[in-house]
Amino acid sequence: MWELTFTCKDLDAEPQRNQLISHGSAETENQNQEGINSEDPGKKRKEEQKQKEKYEKTKEQKGRTDTSKQKAGLIYHVRTYSDEKPFCCVTCGKSFSRKHILNVHMRTHSGEKPFSCVACGKCFSRKDTLNVHMRFHTGEKPFSCVSCGKSFLLKMHLLNHMTIHVGEKPFSCGTCGKSFINKGHLNVHMRIHTGEKPFSCGTCGKSFTLKYLTKHMRIHSGKKPFTCSICGKSYIQKVSLIYHMRIHTGEKPFTCSTCGKTFPEKSTLNVHIRTHTGEEMFSCINCGRTFSRQSALNNHMKIHTGEKPYSCVTCEKRFISRPRLNLHMMIHTGEKPFLCGTCGKGFRFKSKLLCHMRIHTGEKPFSYPQHIYLYYR
DSSP: OOOOOOOOOSGGGHHHHHHHHHHHHHHHHHHHHHHHHTSOHHHHHHHHHHHHHHHHHHHHHHHHHHHHHHHHHHHHHHHHHHTOOOEEOTTTOOEESSHHHHHHHHHHHHOOOOEEOTTTOOEESSHHHHHHHHHHHHOOOOEEOTTTOOEESSHHHHHHHHHHHHTOOOEEOTTTOOEESSHHHHHHHHHHHHOOOOEEOTTTOOEEOHHHHHHHHHHHHOOOOEEOTTTOOEESSHHHHHHHHHHHHOOOOEEOTTTOOEESSHHHHHHHHHHHHTOOOEEOTTTOOEESSHHHHHHHHHHHHOOOOEEOTTTOOEESSHHHHHHHHHHHHOOOOEEOTTTOOEESSHHHHHHHHHHHHOOOOOOOOHHHHHHHO
């Protein structure tokens, strides 16, 4: 070993100093390497053998780990086709092919929901369910239809949609033979035949299908989400709004095939057709009067019973039917839903509007003898 000695006189000598240090380090490293090479060859071989054994041991351990993974994968694969399910739930007895699936299932009994949505705080028992839920916030729809380009949140929804393009309806009703694109639609349809109404109203206890329960609940909540853009009147059901809009538009899409008269609603047309067929199914047991609708008979019966269940909240006047109450309420609200398309004047009754329209058209449907006309002059 030898020592380097130098003196740094000023700042300009700094680069030379660095070069000297670098040179000295290189010389020292070379000398150390020579010292190692001059050591006992037996010791060197022993060190190499030790390194080799260590490498072989590591390789063997890695091989065992890979083999274990492959074996575990094979076991799970075999269980898929053999229906072997060795992991059993102690609560309900349901069996599973993998332990981690059992662990997830146990959360249904414990109520544990460890996965929380950062947007709305809703919790889930499975991470994949949370991932699907997040799409509602992000708007992501990763499953697209190759035929029309429409996108969906879930693959199942896409598969159901695809049957529209192929026209496939593999699920048939055993009672009437009607076919459906998926089993869920068939199950809902079957309730028509079975009369099943599995969803009950928590307020009044009435039972409905899910679709009609949602509509029924609006009666209790007072919610009327469907509003007329012309007069602002609101309705519980969309179909009620559609019928109401025909008052403003004058649309009457349902035509009587016998006399050609048109109607805004199909139910009204069906009642009208009975005037041609002479069919009057509902008779009053008190006076014998017949009606084409059960609802009309029910309202008529209130004349005999004196029942007036519908009360005005403003003046407390009572009525036998809701339509009559609604007409009465226009007195207080000033509502005039029937508007003249020529001058804009409004009327409470359609009959009044029709009479008014004759002013503009000049129509005079009622003729009188000349002498009567002169008398009243």
